[in-house]
Amino acid sequence: MERKQGTIRVRTDRQLKLEVEAIFRRLGLTPSEALTLFYQQVKHAGGIPFPVVIPNPKKTKVRLDSETDRILANPAFVSELEAARAETGFLDYEEVFGPGKKSKNPSSKTRLLKSIRKFHDESLNGDYYAPFNINSKNFMDVPKKTEAWFDKLSDFLREAAALADGGDHAPAVEAFRLLYDLIERMERGEEIVFAEELGGWMIHADEKAALKSYMHALAATTGPAEFTDTVIPLLERDETDSLANKVYRSALKFATADQKKALKAAVESGNIKVKDDRPRRI
Numbered sequence: 001m002e003r004k005q006g007t008i009r010v011r012t013d014r015q016l017k018l019e020v021e022a023i024f025r026r027l028g029l030t031p032s033e034a035l036t037l038f039y040q041q042v043k044h045a046g047g048i049p050f051p052v053v054i055p056n057p058k059k060t061k062v063r064l065d066s067e068t069d070r071i072l073a074n075p076a077f078v079s080e081l082e083a084a085r086a087e088t089g090f091l092d093y094e095e096v097f098g099p100g101k102k103s104k105n106p107s108s109k110t111r112l113l114k115s116i117r118k119f120h121d122e123s124l125n126g127d128y129y130a131p132f133n134i135n136s137k138n139f140m141d142v143p144k145k146t147e148a149w150f151d152k153l154s155d156f157l158r159e160a161a162a163l164a165d166g167g168d169h170a171p172a173v174e175a176f177r178l179l180y181d182l183i184e185r186m187e188r189g190e191e192i193v194f195a196e197e198l199g200g201w202m203i204h205a206d207e208k209a210a211l212k213s214y215m216h217a218l219a220a221t222t223g224p225a226e227f228t229d230t231v232i233p234l235l236e237r238d239e240t241d242s243l244a245n246k247v248y249r250s251a252l253k254f255a256t257a258d259q260k261k262a263l264k265a266a267v268e269s270g271n272i273k274v275k276d277d278r279p280r281r282i
Contacts, residue, residue, distance in 0.1 A: 008035065018201050025142055109163055109171045116156050120178045123149065123192050124185075131194045139196045146193040153179060154205035161205075164213035172217040176210075177230070184233065200237070208243065212250040219254035224262035227255065231263055235272050248274040 130143035164172035
């Protein structure tokens with residue numbers, strides 16, 4: 001006897017929905033299949049089939065810090081990690097080992113820039129562009145090359161931010177410029193990657209944090225004109241998006257007096273709809 005189908009309607013955050021559905025596609029699951037799988041597991045487990053807890057970062061840090069320091073003090077281990085990075089183009093020390101952990105190898109930033117330049121060239125050459133005929137059955141499909149491109153882009157944004165936060169401002173700015181050139185081209189519809197819907201929401205790095213690091217490094221390495229010319233396109237990406245306001249606030253936070261003056265003048269003359277809602281000092 002065929003079972004009757006039930007319908008579940010769920011309201012959730014749009015960004016969360018898009019990110020999770022991208023993971024489902026990688027697993028070969030539709031949202032309905034994933035939800036059915038979750039329901040089956042709840043039934044078998046007699047409850048939520050995984051721990052529902054709030055991690056305690058302080059306890060984790062105390063437990064892992066000494067072991068992390070011991071590992072990073074081992075030259076042979078670090079050498080192996082650097083070799084892996086040269087092979088793959090990725091290695092985010094802070095993500096792997098925790099905040100404040102840095103590579104002792106000065107060539108790591110050189111390798112990162114080399115990898116990002118290569119990624120930039122490959123993207124412009126169409127190496128990640130995989131078009132297909134879209135129809136009513138496959139319109140949600142995302143090519144593996146598109147997923148790989150966003151994975152690499154996200155990893156590179158994290159590593160560029162780590163460079164900036166570590167004080168390596170000049171190479172961080174070069175890295176960010178290359179990456180945001182690709183992002184702007186992708187959002188303009190150039191043949192960088194392919195899918196029915198594309199946008200910055202597919203970036204799974206913390207772009208707000210990355211842009212804050214970018215503004216810090218940019219303010220430390222450029223004059224007023226160059227600073228302004230770099231920030232304005234980032235503000236114009238989507239003036240209705242709160243991200244533009246966050247970029248503007250970060251830019252003003254790190255800017256010198258001359259940089260602030262030039263940026264505010266350009267925003268006003270260009271009628272760019274952003275606002276600085278930072279708390280005012282009394």
